[in-house]
Amino acid sequence: MSGRRGxxxxxxxxxxxxxxxxxxxxxxxxxxxxxxxxxxxxxxRYQMTRQLDxxxxxxxxxxxQRSRDWGPSAGDTNCRYQAVPCxxxxxxxxxxxxxxxxxxxxxxxTRQVADGRRAAYYSAxxxxxxxxxxYTTRLPHKDEALQVALRSDTVQRGVRQAAGALAAVGGAxxxxxxxxxxxxxxxxxxxxxxxxxTAERIAATRDARHRIELPAGPPGREDEVTRLAASxxxxxxxxxxxxxxxxxxxxxxxxxxxxxxxxLRTNAELLxxxxxxxxxxxxxxxxxLGRQLREVTTLVNDLIxxxxxxxxxxxxxxxxxxxxxEHAVRTAREHWPEIAFTTRINPAAADALLPGVPSRLTRLLxxxxxxxxxxxxxxxPVETALTAVGGALELTVRDHGPGIAAxxxxxxxxxxxxxxxxxxxxGSGLGLAMARQIAHAHGADLTAEAPPGGGSLFRLRLPVx
Numbered sequence: 001m002s003g004r005r006g007x008x009x010x011x012x013x014x015x016x017x018x019x020x021x022x023x024x025x026x027x028x029x030x031x032x033x034x035x036x037x038x039x040x041x042x043x044x045r046y047q048m049t050r051q052l053d054x055x056x057x058x059x060x061x062x063x064x065q066r067s068r069d070w071g072p073s074a075g076d077t078n079c080r081y082q083a084v085p086c087x088x089x090x091x092x093x094x095x096x097x098x099x100x101x102x103x104x105x106x107x108x109x110t111r112q113v114a115d116g117r118r119a120a121y122y123s124a125x126x127x128x129x130x131x132x133x134x135y136t137t138r139l140p141h142k143d144e145a146l147q148v149a150l151r152s153d154t155v156q157r158g159v160r161q162a163a164g165a166l167a168a169v170g171g172a173x174x175x176x177x178x179x180x181x182x183x184x185x186x187x188x189x190x191x192x193x194x195x196x197x198t199a200e201r202i203a204a205t206r207d208a209r210h211r212i213e214l215p216a217g218p219p220g221r222e223d224e225v226t227r228l229a230a231s232x233x234x235x236x237x238x239x240x241x242x243x244x245x246x247x248x249x250x251x252x253x254x255x256x257x258x259x260x261x262x263x264l265r266t267n268a269e270l271l272x273x274x275x276x277x278x279x280x281x282x283x284x285x286x287x288x289l290g291r292q293l294r295e296v297t298t299l300v301n302d303l304i305x306x307x308x309x310x311x312x313x314x315x316x317x318x319x320x321x322x323x324x325x326e327h328a329v330r331t332a333r334e335h336w337p338e339i340a341f342t343t344r345i346n347p348a349a350a351d352a353l354l355p356g357v358p359s360r361l362t363r364l365l366x367x368x369x370x371x372x373x374x375x376x377x378x379x380x381p382v383e384t385a386l387t388a389v390g391g392a393l394e395l396t397v398r399d400h401g402p403g404i405a406a407x408x409x410x411x412x413x414x415x416x417x418x419x420x421x422x423x424x425x426x427g428s429g430l431g432l433a434m435a436r437q438i439a440h441a442h443g444a445d446l447t448a449e450a451p452p453g454g455g456s457l458f459r460l461r462l463p464v465x
Contacts, residue, residue, distance in 0.1 A: 019185070021181070021184065021185040022178075022181040022182050022184070022185035023181065024181070025177070025180065025181035025184045025185065026174075026177045026178045026180070026181030026182075027177075027181075028177075029173070029176070029177030029180055029181065030173065030174040030177040030178075032173075033169075033170055033173025033174060033176075033177060034170050034173070034174070036173075037166040037167070037169055037170035037173070038166075038170075040162075040166055041159075041162060041163055041166050044158075044159065044162045044166075045159045045162070048155045048158055048159060049133075049155060052133050052150060052152060052155050053122055053133070053135065055150060056085075056122070056133060056134075056135035056148050056149075056150055057135060057137075059085045059087075059135075059148050059150075060135055060137050060146055060148045063087050063146060063148060064139060064140065064146060072089050072090065072091045072096055072097060072098045072144065073087070073088050073089045073098060085148050085149065085150055086103060086104065086127065086132070086148070086149040086150075087146070087147070087148050087149075088102055088103055088104055088146075088147050089139070089144050089145070089146055089147075090102065090106050090110050090111070090114055090144065090145045090147060091114060091143060091144050091145075092111050092114035092115035092143040092144065092145070093143070094111070103127065103128075104125070104127055104132075104134060104147055104149055105125060106147075109121070109136070110136055110145050110147065111145070113136050113137065113138050113145040114138060114143055114144050114145035115143050116138055116143075120135065120136060120137035120138065121135075121136055122134070122135055122136075123136070124152065125149075127149060130151055130153060131151065131152045131153050131156060132149040132150060132151055132152055133149065133150055133151075133152040133155070134147055134148070134149040135147070135148045135149070192228075194229065195228070195229055195232055198210050198211070198232070198236075199232075202236070208236050208239045208240040208243055209236075209240055210236065211233050211236060261296065263288070263292050264289065264292050264293065264296065267285045267286075267288050267289040267292065268289065270285045271285050271286065271289065315357045315359075315360075316355050316356060316357055317355070317356075317357075317358065318353045318354070318355060319353065319354060319355075319356045319357075319358050319361060320351065320352070320353055321349070321352065321354065321361070321386060321393055321395065321462060322345050322349060322350045322351070322352070322386055324358065324361050324362055324365060325343065325345070325365060325384060325386055325395065326343060326345075327362065328362055328365035328366050328369055329341050329343050329369065329384060331366065332366065332369040332370065332373060332382075335370070335373075336370075336373040338378045338379060339373045339376055339378075339379075339380065339381075339382055340379065340380065340381045340382070341369070341373075341381075341382050341384065342381060342382070342383050342384065343384045343385075343386075344383070344384070344385040344386070345385070345386045346385075346386060346387040346388055348387075348388040349386045349387055349388040349393050352388065352393055352464055353464075354393070354442075354462055354463070354464050354465065355442075355465070356442050357442075360438050360441070360442075361438065361442065363434070363435075363438060364434075364435045364438040364439060364446075364460070365395075365397075367431040367432065367434060367435040368397045368432075368435055368458050368460075369382065369384070369397060370431060371431055371432060371458075372397050372398070372399035372401075372456070372458075373399070375399055375401030375402060375456070376399045376400060376401045377400075377401065380399070380400050380401065381399075381400060382397065382398070382399050383396075383397075383398045383399075384396065384397050384398075388464075389461075391463065391464055392461050392462055392463050392464055393461075393462040393464055394459065394460070394461050394462075395459075395460040395462065396457060396458065396459050396460070397457070397458045397460075398451060398455055398456070398457045398458075399455045399456055400453075400454060400455040401454075401455055401456065402454075403450050403454050403455050403456050404448060404450050404456045406450070409448060409450060412432055412448045413432050413433055413435075413436040413446070413448070414433060415430060415433040432448075439460060442462065443463050444460055444461055444462045444463065445460070445461045446458065446459070446460050446461075447459050
C-alpha cells in the first residue's frame, strides 16, 4: 500500500502544476456530473416503479370493492395479453383452488398473505412471456389473497431510455469537465506562468528591472495569484533598488578611496627615497602618510559599519539616552574646543530607558555633533535638547552655520553625498548615512530640517517601549 502511495506521489511530482490542476478540476467536475446523473437515474427509476405500484394498489382497491361475492379465481382473459390488469383470487387452503390452472404463479408467500400471516408485497415476474409487476394483498374478512398484475415493460423501457439519456448527459459532462479543467489551468495559472518566466529571465540575465504584467481591474479586488504577482513585482523593485544602491556604493567607495590611496602611494615613494630628502621634507611626508592612513582606516571602518543592517542582539541593553547625550557632548567639546555646545534635557526624559547598543547610539550622536560643529563658525553655538513627546524621546541637534540648501535636503543622508559647501571640508560623506542606519536599526527616525533663522536642525525620534 505504501509502495502504491509512493508511486502516486512520484507521478504527481513529475507532472507540471498546470497538468495536475487540469486533472484535479476535470476529475472534480466529472465526479459531480456522474454523481448527479446517477442520482437522477435512481430517482427516475424509483418514481416510475412507485407510480406502477400505486396503479396496482389502486386497482386492487377497486377489485376489492367489486369482489365481495367472488370466490377463488384463476384469472380472466386479460391475463393472456397483459394489456390491462390481470386479476386472480387465491385461497389460503389449496383444496379450495379453482379447477383450472392459475394464470400467475402461486407460492407459499401467496397462501401466507391469504391467511394473514404475511403482509402485502410487490414482486416482479414473467407471465405469458411478458414482464409484469404483481401486487399481492389479502381480501378483507376472507382467507383469500388478491393478486393484481400489470405489464412492466413500459416502465423498464422508460428506465432504459432515461439511463441512455443520462449516460449521454454524463459523457457530455465529462468532456465539458475536461475542457473546463484545461481552461481553468491555463487562465488560473497564467500569472504564475508569467511569474516563472520573469524569474527565469532574471536568473538568466541578472537584470532585476523586469516586471510581471498584472491584469487590469479595480484595486482591492485582486485574486490571490494577482496579489502574488504584485508582491513579486514589489520584491523585484526592492531588489533593483538594493542592486543599484550596492553598485553606487561600490562606485562611490572606489572614487573616495582613489584619492587617498594615490596620496599614500606618492608619500610612500617619497619616503622610499628618504636619502634624497631633507629632514623637514621627511617629517612632512611621514605626517601626511600617517594622516592619510587614518583617513583610509576611518573610511574603511565606516564602510564596514554601513554594510551591517542590524545591530548585534547580544550587545543590546537598557540605555539612558540622557547619559549618552551628556557623554557625547563632553567628547565633542574636547574635539571642537572653539564651538560652544549647550545641552537641555527635559526632566521627564532624564531617567528614561530604552533598549539599544550604547556604542552605536554614541556613534550616532557623535556623528550629528561633529557634523554640526564642522559647519558652525568659530565660537558659534551648537544646541542639543532631549525631550519626552508622547510615547517617544525626541533629541535635536541644531547649528547656526550656512544651513542646508533646499536641493541638498533630500540627499543629506545619502552615502558619499557632499553638498557644494562641504566639499572643501574634511570628511568622507558617510557620517550622516551611518547615523540614519543606526537610527533605523534601533527603530528610530532621523530627519533633517532647515529651521527658521538659518542653520540646520537634525531631529531624532526614539520610541520608548
